[in-house]
Amino acid sequence: MQDDVISSVVTPRPGSANDRQAEHMRDFRAYWNSMRKGHDVPRRSxxxxxxxxxxxxxxxxxxxxxxxxxxxxxxxxxxxxxxGMEVRGMPLSSFITPADRDDFALKLVDLFDRPAAIRLDLRSKAGVGRPELSGTLIMLPLRSDLGDVSRALGCFVSKGQIGRASRRFEIVNSHVEPLVAGIESNGMRALPGDRDEAPRAPSEQPVHRSARDYLRVIK
Structure with missing residues (x-):
């Protein structure tokens, strides 16, 4: 935005950028929902x-x-x-602290196997040259061209100065929303259980396993 005169400058309200970001994230989820077209999971294509x-x-x-x-x-x-480097081809878990990677792996199992929409509230602790960061990671399942649920559309938003890279995040809260064909929810809710994870049905057993230059595609 350009200002013609000093008097035309409007100081943004505190938190207004955060409000816009939150709105963009809601729109992100709403777009994915719209592409379900009555099914449980949309296609990558x-x-x-x-x-x-x-x-x-x-x-x-x-x-x-x-x-x-x-x-x-x-x-x-x-x-x-x-x-602090090119990330294509890297495991998504590279952004997660080693102590939380087992928990993160279980969320990925939920993402593809239930399938479910996942939201993680994250925090990167302060250190030398590294201010504290908070973050939100959204992961939404997709079907490949073969029809299997093996892709995910995601969004990773952080709040604060990045400082010295690389930054890794611990999981503060997790929200798991199992998907049902034909039902398009308006958003993810916190569910009871460990770190707000949805409880599993008795028959289920937890799986324990220790259009621009800023988008790049692996060939």
């Missing part, structure tokens, strides 16, 4: 990057390569900024 333009630098596409393990196929520049 249905996703149009132009529809998530406000968060393209925060967006990513991840591919499941094993239970609880994903790698980044497409990644916005913000993810590279957090890591």
């Amino acid at each position: 249905d996703i149009d990057p132009r529809r998530i333009e406000p968060l393209l630098s925060n967006a990513f596409i991840a591919e499941r390569i094993a239970p609880g393990v994903t790698r980044l196929r497409i990644a916005g520049m913000h993810l590279s900024d957090l890591m």
Whole structure:
């Protein structure tokens, strides 16, 4: 925005940038919901990057390569900024502290196997040259061209100065929303259980396993 005169300058309200970011994240989730078209999970080929333009630098596409393990196929520049290097091809768990990676792997199992929409509230502790950061990681399942649920559309937003990279985050809270075909929810809610994880049915057993230059695609 350009200002013609000093008197035209309007000081933004505190938190207004955060409000816009929160709105963009709601729109991000709403767009994914709209692409479900009455099914449980949309296809990767249905996703149009132009529809998530406000968060393209925060967006990513991840591919499941094993239970609880994903790698980044497409990644916005913000993810590279957090890591201090190119992140395509890297495991998504690279952003998570080692102590929380087992928990993160279980969330990835939920993401693809239930399937479920996942939201993680994250925190990166302060250190030398590293101010404290908070973050939100959203992961939404997608079907590949073969029809299997093995892709994920995600968004990683952080609040605060990145400082010296690389930054890794601990999981503060997790929100798991199992999907039902034909039902499009308005958002994710906290569910009871460990770190707000949805309780599993008795028959289920936990799986224990220790359109721009800022989007890059693995060939």
